[in-house]
Amino acid sequence: MISAYILITMQPGKSDKAIKEMRQIDNVAKISIIAGEYDIVVRAQVKNLEELLDVTDKLQMVEGVNKTTTQIIEKEISLQ
Amino acid sequence: MIIRKKYLFYVLAITSSFITAAVTGIDSFVGGQSAxxxxxxxxxxxxxxxxxxxxxxxxxxxxxxxxxxxxxxKILDPSFKQVRMVQKSEMKYHLVAGLMNAINTVGYCAIVSTVQDPSVILSFSQIVILYLLLMESITEKDVPTLVEVQSSIIVTFGAILASISLTGEFQWLPIIIVFLVVNPTWAVFSIYQRKLKIMRIHNKPNDSINIRLWNVVFSCIFTSVILFIFDIFTSGGHLIAAFTTSINLYYFLLLALTMGTTFFAYVLYIRSLGMGKASVNNALRASTIIFAIPFSIILLQLGVITDFSTDPVMLIIKVIGIVMIVMGIISFALTVVKAYIFVTVKTGRPLRETMQKLWNIRGVTHVTITTGKYDFVVKVSTRTLMKGYERIIKKLDEIDEVNKYRWASVLKDWEKI
Known part of the structure; x- marks a missing residue:
């Protein structure tokens, strides 16, 4: 299983509608609206890199998405 | 389905409380059987x-x-695959949790057998939240904040007011059992169940269904041992009587109903333990007292219970208690600040060591090493932004390997359930 954070910058005023679309995308495990350099962080959980490409493709097609930056997780420590 | 993450934690804990309230009703019917x-x-x-x-x-x-x-x-815990044996790494936690659950139940039974109206005494078991706060401040990575302590105290005293009964006799021995046996064992039980839930088995999150299954098995073994020793010292026949009653079809079905329902309450409780501290979980669990009211009314209508106080003073005290519980829970829910920190580190420094240094910071809930623009994506959780600065940013500044970081507060989040 491959996990990745996809950091997204949005056009102003498009976040609400975009989030609704993103929640429908397969393999999206978490979505956070954040304040700062990026507007949205999506955590994707996929079986292989091909599926990750599908997720980023679908995210880039969501209206209002300006740019995506993908951070693939190599190692993780977590409380949950 | 993807829902707001903070709702998921509260939905799990409060649904568990609702089912527990139903179980309490079934228990009072089953416990009232002649056997x-x-x-x-x-x-x-x-x-x-x-x-x-x-x-x-x-x-x-x-x-x-x-x-x-x-x-x-699909329906209970996404981490669950199938029934499996206990792993070596989780054995000691299961042994402790099983022993604590067994002693807790035996303590509970000792109170029920000596006090005519156990609600006078058992309402003090809500103080377990304060035990947990104290234990967490010693053992957990994330020390309770002032807001958590205040909210817990509000919930605890609210729960005592809401559940206390002015009808029974007050005795010191059962009170001592609550403070020295029931509360400490429940606190340790909760902490060890949480430890099990946040463990990784075969590099995957542990599941609450297997945790519950093995807890019941170990609790059964320990209860048998305790009862066996008790029978030897008192020349009693409780163990044989219990076994004979258990295999009677009528009692078996009644017990199966109560324990089958309890299973779902515990699985959700253990899952929520994996998402939040045991003290906060137990504070949310105090809402059982509110949910128990409609079940008590149903049991009253069915004639299963006959003693239900309608004294106006008692009702006012109970309403005040319920308001305090609700206020305390809302206070918990509205005071969490979460953030991502995107970190880049200086070249030539070992990432694993830096990862451990980041993980050691209080309030850090996730640390991930990532490929791409940033070397680490760190997720933090704190009760206030001020604490975020004092506990997290200051400590981050002290890590020599860190080159640059960006704090991004989470404004709203969703998680797949």
Missing amino acids: FKYDPWAFAFSLFFVGAIVTFLIALILSIKFKGKSVGA
């Missing part, structure tokens, strides 16, 4: 004995695969 009414020790053993069988059967049904995933993963 158990005068022998609460037999009731304790029978619950675990039948509970182990029923829990195993439910877990087996939940292991059935449907469209590539187990039924349990």
